[in-house]
Amino acid sequence: MSIFHSMNTSASALTSQRLRMDVASSNIANANSTRATLNENGEWEPYRRKMVVFQPVENNFQNFLHKAAQQGSSGSGVEATQIREDEEPFKVVFNPNHPDAGEDGYVQVPNVDPLQEMVDMMSATRSYEANVTSVNASKSMLMKALEIGR
Amino acid sequence: MKLFSDTFTTLENALNYSSAKNRAISNNIANVDTPGYKAKDVAFKDVLAQERSSFQTKRTNERHFQFGPDTSESYRTFTKSNTTYNHNGNNVDIDKEMNELAQNQIQYQALVDRMSGKFRSLESVIKGGN
Numbered sequence: 001m002s003i004f005h006s007m008n009t010s011a012s013a014l015t016s017q018r019l020r021m022d023v024a025s026s027n028i029a030n031a032n033s034t035r036a037t038l039n040e041n042g043e044w045e046p047y048r049r050k051m052v053v054f055q056p057v058e059n060n061f062q063n064f065l066h067k068a069a070q071q072g073s074s075g076s077g078v079e080a081t082q083i084r085e086d087e088e089p090f091k092v093v094f095n096p097n098h099p100d101a102g103e104d105g106y107v108q109v110p111n112v113d114p115l116q117e118m119v120d121m122m123s124a125t126r127s128y129e130a131n132v133t134s135v136n137a138s139k140s141m142l143m144k145a146l147e148i149g150r
Numbered sequence: 151m152k153l154f155s156d157t158f159t160t161l162e163n164a165l166n167y168s169s170a171k172n173r174a175i176s177n178n179i180a181n182v183d184t185p186g187y188k189a190k191d192v193a194f195k196d197v198l199a200q201e202r203s204s205f206q207t208k209r210t211n212e213r214h215f216q217f218g219p220d221t222s223e224s225y226r227t228f229t230k231s232n233t234t235y236n237h238n239g240n241n242v243d244i245d246k247e248m249n250e251l252a253q254n255q256i257q258y259q260a261l262v263d264r265m266s267g268k269f270r271s272l273e274s275v276i277k278g279g280n
Contacts, residue, residue, distance in 0.1 A: 006169075006176035013180030020183075054184040056177075066227075074174040074190055074227050078181045127182055130244060134179045137255045138172055144262045145165075149269045 003145075005076070006138040010131045012057065012077030017128040019080050020052050024121045031112045034100045044100065047110040049086035054078055086111055153272070161265050167194060167225040168258040174227060175251050178242050185238040188229050189247075 002008070027049050030036065036047035057063075057076045066073035088111040096105035171192045181187040235241040 003169075006173045009173065009176040009180050013182075016180075017183075054181075056181050056184055056187050074170065074192070075177040075181070077177060078184055123183065127179075130179050130182065130248060133248065134176045134251060137251050138176060141169065141172060141255055141258045144259050148262055148265050150266060 003142060007135055009075070009077040010134045010138065012079060013131040014128060016054060016078050016080050017124045017131065020124040021121060023050050023052050023083060024117045024124065026050065027112045028114055028117045031110055031114055033110060034107060046090050046108050047112070049088070049110065049112045051084050051086060052080050053082045053084055055081045157268055161261055161268070163224045164261050165258065167192065168254055168261060170225050170227065171254050175247055175254065178247050179244070182240070182242045182244055185240060187240050187242065188231050189242045190227055190229050192225050192227050194225050
């Protein structure tokens with residue numbers, strides 16, 4: 001097992017949390033985008049909220065070997081396996097002057113809740129900070145190990 | 151008399167345990183937002199007093215890798231599977247993990263200090279106190 005194992009573990013989490021932040025930013029930026037995708041009828045559809053799916057990295061050879069030996073392993077971090085779209089229905093707003101308003105005067109707007117995205121962003125920030133602390137701890141332990149016998 | 155006394159072996163075991171614990175804590179913190187993830191912890195084998203498993207592999211050569219519980223490592227990683235802390239099945243307690251991270255770091259540094267102290271006293275003996 002590499003001596004940098006724990007740093008790589010934390011690094012994978014930093015990447016994942018940054019991706020989460022990117023997705024949340026994209027959701028907020030597109031909170032009013034009514035023309036995001038063309039559906040099969042050739043009509044514009046509003047932007048759909050996106051979510052990141054996280055999974056622990058456990059499907060590698062090393063982990064299976066440890067499992068077979070009933071030793072248990074400490075795992076090797078986290079990865080974002082997919083970005084899924086929120087299937088919640090679009091919100092409907094009455095605004096007859098809007099260019100995308102239907103004949104009844106209602107506009108479909110994205111299913112993004114800015115409040116939810118803000119909470120998600122806060123959570124990503126905190127997790128990112130925790131992982132930075134973890135990287136620093138591992139780093140100082142490695143630096144200390146270099147002092148053995150000095 | 152042995153030049154490198156048992157203290158070195160003990161310190162080495164403790165250092166190995168400490169770095170394994172660091173790996174587990176890093177992984178727990180990394181997975182703090184992963185649904186269904188269960189926290190992992192490391193414990194010394196004799197402290198854990200777990201039933202030894204009967205899993206044993208047959209080796210035709212002593213240089214072959216050995217499976218099973220009889221490895222030279224004095225610690226063992228296990229998953230805390232019986233608790234749920236969060237609404238999504240995740241049981242990582244971030245406060246606890248950060249606390250253990252700090253504790254483990256200090257423990258590691260203390261162990262390295264002791265190791266260096268051992269080497270220094272050996273050096274002192276070799277040089278006859280000069």
